[in-house]
Amino acid sequence: MPLRISFLRSLFILLLGLGAAGAASAAVSSLDLLPRPSTVLETEGRFPVDESFTVGAIGDPGDRARRAADRFLERLSGRTGLFLRRDDSLPEGGESRASFVYRCDRAGALVPGEEESYRLTVSPDRILLIAPTDLGILHGFETVLQLLKGGPGGYFVPCVQIEDVPRFPWRGLMIDSGRHFQPVDVIKRNIDGLAAVKMNVLHWHLTEDQGFRVESRIFPALHELGSDGRYYSQAQIRDIVAYAADRGIRVMPEFDIPGHSTSWFPGFPELASAPGPYRISRTYSIQLPAFNPGNPNVYAFLDAFLGEMAALFPDPFLHIGGDENNGKHWDANPEIQDFKKKKGLADNAALQAYFNIRLLEILKKHGRRMVGWDEILQPGLPRDIVIQSWRGTEALVEAARRGYAGLLSNGYYIDLCQPAGEHYLNDPLPAGHGLSAEEAALVWGGEATMWSELASWETIDSRIWPRTAAIAERLWSPAEVRDVDDMYRRLEIVSIELEELGLTHLKNRDMMLRRLIQGTAIEPLQTLADAVEPLRGYKRHSLGKVKTTLAPLTRFVDAVPPESSEARLFGRTVDSFLAHRDAGSAEALKMILETWRMNHDFIKPLLSSAPVLFEIEPLSRGLSEAAEIGLEAVEALGHKRKGHRTQAAARMKTLAELKKPLAELELAVVPAIERLVSATIGD
């Protein structure tokens, strides 16, 4: 009777959902704001939102704020179904009689450290938003949308006084368009996502061994031979930069040199350290090709190219990468060795420092400040470069001590499918950093980094969202805001809100499951998908099948989101049951486990006509086995039967086996089942 599955699945979700709601009651605030503002004072009453709702500016707020107000109204109308006045200007002097009045003094500049604060007062008869710059206004609009609630009497905004200001000035997301090209609409909707959680930088990784993604009119062979035709035209880049600026988001381009540069060389082999010929790299191992730092033409070329890019990207910062150049082609080239000697450069690090100093002159000429990965921090580099740290907070703190501004990315590698809670607690300025206030101010913030070895246009949103919102809160909110459970509660709400911007992190899962079976009866696959997680860290890179850019990213593992809410809530229900041994939790667990136990029977018939799913057969069977063990344990604990040690040990051994990777996934629910089995002995 294959139908029960959906019934049980629903129960499962419902019960866990209630669990989550239960947890919420213990939360700091009933508001769902994410990131949490610096100070929030909840006051009495509600501001009702109905079709009389209007927005008006006092004074001239500027075009950016006006367009943001229009988008605000469109989203508000979309969520509420209210037919709001969006077109007609308010009557002369009517701004101040609008339901929602905002005012700012000037347009904010898109530079780190610009004023972004805002003050929001919601009282029963009006909403007032005041900010020094329009950037604060944009943030305030997002806050009001997050405050919106519905009730039997209609929509409303709870009364509140908010004073809000970001903790760090640089709150970014890096998107790697090099390894997998990400079309324009992907970039745009992610810019909208950033704005929704008050982030302010898109760091755009545009060149890689696997692809050169920018049109160069000066050197067209770069994108023509380096991209398989998958690049952004200059018109598209201008469009995206303007789109981002309109949302208060800076776009900092990255051109990764001297390493990670294979895709530059099919068109320009003479600039490389080895003779070539070159082809775009298809694999993901670290590539050897690198620019030849001893070749004077390299600097003339980079001068012309970076000048062209500086005209395209107005941001005052330009990222030159600088990471993971292993120097083997340098070592193998006698001319480069001679050059090194001649210049008195002790090693390849010194040679790269030389290269960077030359590059620095070029960037200065074009009015850009240099940003680079840890490796660029070498003796001789001036204090106005910015270090982005993939190595960690220690490197960052050390750089700040030496007077360098820095950004944290270590711990924010969202492509590695780690839980949001881990990213959330990763602080660019951890307690006990030991820096003076002045030094600490050099830690400018951080960036979530979305490398794209394993992310296509279909899956990248689900690798970025909603977990990046947790990082957004770390970078915006006061350091003391660290309640992981409350963050997760709000994350599920913001995840729904992000969908209205076109983000596909939720909806593409079912689309991909439908493709796998070429049909709509995906319920058993959903149940399995809810109980598993892709391998974390670099395990999928090393153990998995995907080794090239042309490999399909359409398998079950790609459809599964990085973090399973269900597994997390199941774990919490288990812990609650083990603490209280209550019949309610026991029943809930039994229903859940029974769902999982039976699911394999409903998966099996789907497999016969979907060879792409053969690989999940053992995984699905494993879920069934683990669930059976879990059921036995819950049963035993319910009857207060003391477990048999030998039997428990055998079960634990089975569970340990079941934790092993299968089809590049792990059964995320097994650790909680292990706790159940352990408890049968401890009882």
Add this chain to the structure above:
Amino acid sequence: MPLRISFLRSLFILLLGLGAAGAASAAVSSLDLLPRPSTVLETEGRFPVDESFTVGAIGDPGDRARRAADRFLERLSGRTGLFLRRDDSLPEGGESRASFVYRCDRAGALVPGEEESYRLTVSPDRILLIAPTDLGILHGFETVLQLLKGGPGGYFVPCVQIEDVPRFPWRGLMIDSGRHFQPVDVIKRNIDGLAAVKMNVLHWHLTEDQGFRVESRIFPALHELGSDGRYYSQAQIRDIVAYAADRGIRVMPEFDIPGHSTSWFPGFPELASAPGPYRISRTYSIQLPAFNPGNPNVYAFLDAFLGEMAALFPDPFLHIGGDENNGKHWDANPEIQDFKKKKGLADNAALQAYFNIRLLEILKKHGRRMVGWDEILQPGLPRDIVIQSWRGTEALVEAARRGYAGLLSNGYYIDLCQPAGEHYLNDPLPAGHGLSAEEAALVWGGEATMWSELASWETIDSRIWPRTAAIAERLWSPAEVRDVDDMYRRLEIVSIELEELGLTHLKNRDMMLRRLIQGTAIEPLQTLADAVEPLRGYKRHSLGKVKTTLAPLTRFVDAVPPESSEARLFGRTVDSFLAHRDAGSAEALKMILETWRMNHDFIKPLLSSAPVLFEIEPLSRGLSEAAEIGLEAVEALGHKRKGHRTQAAARMKTLAELKKPLAELELAVVPAIERLVSATIGD
């Protein structure tokens, strides 16, 4: 116990799904091709698709075919999860040893009537695709993707010999970007959808009273004052035209004049028939503004503008609209009346014919043939214009008799939410048309027309797909292919295939339901959505709340797809039950009806915090009531109890009430319930 809902829903879908599969067994062929090819011969055996699969061309197939081969491999890899060789060229002379070999003689021109045929032979050891032009190759790739199947032994293509050629040379989709702007990615993914079902024209309706959507560099006030900033840049248009051409799709632009032209006049009021000033229209009633045909500057302006557009759109045809100019501004303008008299023009139709003849000269100068709606067919117009008929096949046949080429759109208005089966049986050349072969050849085909009063970027895909695939089959396949049930069977399969192109027709429904409740527990909403349909025809336009372009298109009615598969299958199950009175159907119907009966109890709690859903409360209650009546009838029929006439009449009256529109929707399942109740008396 709110959980049963999902259980029952699953049962419901499963049973109806089985019903559909049952129907399939009676179908003409076991293949799922849509559109069905001219001739198909199924032969013995299978061609296995595994990781050794390669594609190779014999001779030089040209870049378009090569890129199509790469996209073919990418989609094949995506569906199967197979790691296919996509990059490395085959070894010298190895093309002929590829698994899949194709050959064409030349690149097809993007003009109506170009050779598009192909011949496909799948044998156990190779696939061979031969076509006179690369356009045939592109069609053949789509056919192979539709042939792909999976089984316990892996993926395969069943052996088959196909000779395929389109019935009509012009198979189009019109997208209205005027009333609601549709972003670039919407247009691109719909172009991919067209190619997947072998359509070949995107007719792009770019100007309307509500918006002027093209950048004009000669007259920037057109897009600057006519679009709210929502227009396509020339770079974007070039990109889209190239994208379409690469997929064998022509892009024919439409600039609707002399009426439907309000948005031209904020920038150029002096060209209108009334003094202005003008603003973009926000409402959908027919607008009065029209070009002034007596003003010589109008022709100079249109000459310059259409010249600019001809440079942008290479298609040899240009659509000038010409519809629904009601002439009131002409009548009210004494100068225009004088002009009419001076030129001896009897009425406004003659005046519009004069305008069109002037326009024709301009188009000829720019090397374009004129296409227009029925209204342009006036005395004095030469035979090289093309008539697009919103009036119907009679007008089309009459035009052909008079020597004019024509396209059918009447009956293909997909924005009106009619069932696919109705569009499907609508033939541009209906039986008994009485035309000679030569005249009949003037009926070039037809176009699905997607007007966008009620379609946003979020919903337009679901209004277009999958129903447009039924029209694609009508225009491609032999006239005798008319099995509606078999079409529906294949439509559900092609609908899944269309998702891989990025189309959102399936996935946006759940996204929109989540937004309505700001949560994920949407099952009861899904159940209701499956049982209802948006009002058909112009009922939603007249009875509904949406009267302006700024109204939200995010309500429940917008989330619901135009046609309910569930209602159709329920109706078929009812008919099958009434014919056979079998216990199986009775049980299925009871489960389904019980699901609907109970659903309202699960909808109710969702409503309290989602005021946007208040409007569906009576609809949901109505479903429950109708289901209760249906259950009673099935019960009575099962026990062969004769129904009571008075009681049945009361039930029929209730059901008639329940058929009335609510929240711009109808309960699509009520007619079948009426048949059940009727049967209780007839028994």
